[in-house]
Amino acid sequence: xxxxxxxxxxxxxFEEAPVExxxxxxxxxxxxxFWYVQYPNQGLQLLLKYxxxxxxxxxxxxxxxxxxxxxxxxxxxxxxxxxSDTAEYFCAVSRRGGSYIPTFGRGxxxxxxx
Amino acid sequence: xxxxxxxxxxxxxxxxxxVKIECRSLDFQATTMFWxxxxxxxxxxxxxxxxxxxxxxxxxxxxxxxxxxNHASLTLSTLTVTSAHPEDSSFYICSAPLRGEGGYExxxxxxxxxxxx
Numbered sequence: 725x726x727x728x729x730x731x732x733x734x735x736x737x738f739e740e741a742p743v744e745x746x747x748x749x750x751x752x753x754x755x756x757x758f759w760y761v762q763y764p765n766q767g768l769q770l771l772l773k774y775x776x777x778x779x780x781x782x783x784x785x786x787x788x789x790x791x792x793x794x795x796x797x798x799x800x801x802x803x804x805x806x807x808s809d810t811a812e813y814f815c816a817v818s819r820r821g822g823s824y825i826p827t828f829g830r831g832x833x834x835x836x837x838x
Numbered sequence: 839x840x841x842x843x844x845x846x847x848x849x850x851x852x853x854x855x856x857v858k859i860e861c862r863s864l865d866f867q868a869t870t871m872f873w874x875x876x877x878x879x880x881x882x883x884x885x886x887x888x889x890x891x892x893x894x895x896x897x898x899x900x901x902x903x904x905x906x907x908n909h910a911s912l913t914l915s916t917l918t919v920t921s922a923h924p925e926d927s928s929f930y931i932c933s934a935p936l937r938g939e940g941g942y943e944x945x946x947x948x949x950x951x952x953x954x955x
């Protein structure tokens with residue numbers, strides 16, 4: 725089984741500042757890793773994913789994440805945030821080569837202040 | 839990209855009535871779809887796996903008689919909340935997997951906000 729830990733339930737930040745949302749996972753097998761964004765009263769939108777290859781993954785809206793196998797982490801970063809980035813962010817893992825049902829973290833609420 | 843729709847986006851119903859939520863894969867076929875429930879400020883909880891042509895698989899603790907799932911075709915799954923109560927009020931999200939590079943990826947619907955009065 726896999727599990728995902730998002731260490732911060734809420735991250736407040738000022739506009740144009742950099743941000744990092746932390747994600748750690750636990751799994752006995754190789755996994756795929758995902759970050760999703762959810763705007764209020766909407767479904768989930770895929771920001772980026774790591775399947776294989778380069779450990780630095782670039783996604784939409786200027787976000788990127790780095791897979792660190794030794795630290796079992798997949799932190800999400802953005803060098804300069806906008807007000808419109810205010811949303812809930814979910815890290816997820818799914819077992820490589822097997823069940824493709826993602827296991828989600830509890831989410832991190834990113835709050836961007838003007 | 840792949841699109842998954844849900845209908846309705848928002849529904850208010852009276853306690854004791856039943857509500858049906860539809861999940862459709864618009865431009866691809868899905869033999870399997872997933873239903874999630876999301877409580878306020880909480881993550882998504884997988885409720886069940888909807889299987890086209892066979893019974894749904896429910897997660898532990900989810901009442902199958904309460905949450906009826908029907909996967910009528912390769913593009914449609916429905917979730918019916920029977921005899922709804924206020925504690926069933928929640929945000930329900932469906933997803934459908936599509937095979938891409940490296941494996942399957944989940945595509946999520948926009949969600950349905952259910953309020954039971």
